[in-house]
Amino acid sequence: MHILLIEDNEGDILLIREVLSDRPFIKKISVATNGQEGIDFVTKKGAFKEEVSPDLILLDINLPLKNGHEVLKTLKNNNKTRHIPIIVLTTSSSPDDIKKSYQSFANLYITKPVDMESFDDAVSAIEGFWSEMVKLPSASA
Template identity: 55%
Template sequence: MKKIHVLLVEDNEGDILLTTEAFEESAIPTKLSIVKNGEEAIDFLFKRGRYKDVERPDLVLLDINLPIKNGHQVLMEVKSNDDTRNIPIIVLTTSDAQQDINKAYFNYANSYITKPLDIKEFVVAIQQIEGFWLELAKLSK
């Protein structure tokens, strides 16, 4: 079984650790790549610079509050390009502001999830993302 490649775009070390641990506990074979700002996310997804030889991710978990380029900017750039628009992007962020939710969906986010503050709930949220996006849904290749 081929590993599902997930790109995590997150600058918070604690959230990176929790997400990594949640994927490690999964029964679904997963390769997790991590970038820590919006500019690196764009470079990774468009295979630029040091990311020119990376494998295209099957799924992106994108924080909104990122340095250099925020998640909304990343979303707009990725979803407006024919080569990358079909990569599912799940916004996973602390913001529950309706303005952020509306803007993410306007820019074609595939779903918007507010990060639970409780560690156990956070792990459950990651597992639910896995269950839907990596088991139930069919991903584009």
């Protein structure tokens, strides 16, 4: 599985990479550090035109250039990218952010756990769900 992490916080990027790198179902982790870069990566624009499409996107809400809500709307309103599952992984537990994310067709909304053990548990739950239970279309579909 190829995961695209759209996250601007370097500490969170390191933590998420560390936790995900030990997972056998994850073959590649790509990172975009702002919302526009995330959109460009998924839609294969500019420097990203040769990138392999991600199988799953982990998306923060609070991003520079385009926030997570804008990224979600853009990708879910595009026929070529709407099939890619997007998990909102953010510090915000605001009911408005949660509602807005699901209204824009987020597949899952998770508030970032504050400690490493809780974060590892959350990733294990995501891994079990997305790698063992969910059937996704192939990249060529």
